[in-house]
Amino acid sequence: MKSLVSGVEVLPVSALDTDIDKTICITGHRKNRIALYENNPVLTYSAVKLMLYRYIDMAVEAGYLNFINGLAGGIDLWSAEYVIMKKHRNDHIRLISVMPFLRHADFMSENDRFLLENVEKNSDYLITVNNNPDITYSKHKSADSSDKLYRDRNYYMVDHSSAVIAFADNEQKFSGTFQTINYAYRNGKKICSFSTEKIHSIIEKSHSDIRTIGYEIALLENIFCT
Numbered sequence: 121m122k123s124l125v126s127g128v129e130v131l132p133v134s135a136l137d138t139d140i141d142k143t144i145c146i147t148g149h150r151k152n153r154i155a156l157y158e159n160n161p162v163l164t165y166s167a168v169k170l171m172l173y174r175y176i177d178m179a180v181e182a183g184y185l186n187f188i189n190g191l192a193g194g195i196d197l198w199s200a201e202y203v204i205m206k207k208h209r210n211d212h213i214r215l216i217s218v219m220p221f222l223r224h225a226d227f228m229s230e231n232d233r234f235l236l237e238n239v240e241k242n243s244d245y246l247i248t249v250n251n252n253p254d255i256t257y258s259k260h261k262s263a264d265s266s267d268k269l270y271r272d273r274n275y276y277m278v279d280h281s282s283a284v285i286a287f288a289d290n291e292q293k294f295s296g297t298f299q300t301i302n303y304a305y306r307n308g309k310k311i312c313s314f315s316t317e318k319i320h321s322i323i324e325k326s327h328s329d330i331r332t333i334g335y336e337i338a339l340l341e342n343i344f345c346t
Contacts, residue, residue, distance in 0.1 A: 121253055122209035125225045125233055126240035136216065136280060138186045143216075144179050145188035145277040147300040148172070148195025148287035150210045155289055155316045157323045166196075167319050167333050168287065173202050174337045175312060180206065180213065182344035188216040191224065191239065192296075193232035195287050200239040207242070216280075217243040221250045223255065249276050274300040283310035283344070284306050312343050331336045 121130045157164045176187070176199060187203045188197045189275035200215060207213045217239055225233055240246050249272045272294060278284065284304045288297050304311055326332035 121248070121251065123219075123220065123246065126237045128240045128243070128246050129248050130208065130219065133247055133249055133276060134167040136247060138214070138216070140280060141282050142184055143188065143281045144184045144283045144285060145190075145281040145300075146172075146176075146195065146199040146285045147274070147277070147297050148199075149156075149192040149289060149295065149297055150192055152194075153231075153289070153295070154194065158328075160328075163273065163323060163330065164319065166330055167323050167337075169198055169202075169324075170334050170337050171319060172199055172285075172287060173275055175314065175343075176202055176206065176341075177222050178287065178312075178342040178344050179283070181209070181342055182189055184283065184344070185212050186216060188213045188218060189222055189224065189239075190273050190277060190320050191217050191219050193228055193235075195297075197232065197235045197239055198286070199307050200243075201235065204239070204242045214244040215239075215242060216245045216247065217342045218273055219246070219248045220269040222248060222253045223256050226256070231298060241335060245253060247309075249273050250335055260287075271295055271299060277305055278304045278307060278309060281309065283312065284315035286311060287315075288313055305309035310344075315327060 123130055189200045203215045225236055250269055254264050256265050257269050259267045286301050322333055322336050324337055
């Protein structure tokens with residue numbers, strides 16, 4: 121089975137072979153669910169990305185080498201793009217991309233599909249948790265649909281990781297991100313998260329200056345080593 125976006129071969133879940141102690145998964149909201157600071161998307165998304173990149177750097181510094189993402193728009197694809205950059209500097213880093221089902225990109229924007237293609241082509245593993253090529257997501261179950269596809273993807277990511285990087289908005293308690301965090305918590309995984317409130321606080325403290333925001337984030341202590 122091959123990806124409908126990139127043409128890359130999609131592997132079954134049994135194909136993954138990694139050291140779980142050196143594996144971390146990343147979860148977070150899609151771009152349109154990130155609360156904006158003073159209705160400024162460019163500033164908000166830039167600050168979120170800088171924090172996300174810092175957390176990935178922290179993870180590498182702490183010995184994590186395998187990064188799992190769920191191929192959703194926003195945090196997933198942003199983190200995957202950064203891991204691809206890290207791979208160019210460190211041959212030991214691997215990117216693991218897990219799709220919930222083959223046709224998941226049908227629900228994505230054109231821009232996200234462009235990012236998705238690049239991520240899939242540069243993944244060391246491209247895996248699907250459902251091998252039925254015709255299945256799709258629906259809250260109304262049928263022979264060719266299921267409402268458990270994203271949940272199964274989220275659980276697989278956590279099950280094959282020893283830690284989680286999460287970006288969460290506390291106002292979205294019923295999101296897939298919180299589903300992933302709660303499952304990780306129940307299974308004793310290390311959770312390193314940052315919130316919308318934290319991002320807005322840094323932006324405000326930095327007087328909306330992106331260079332100052334980057335400086336403040338760069339000074340954060342490595343939470344994986346505490």
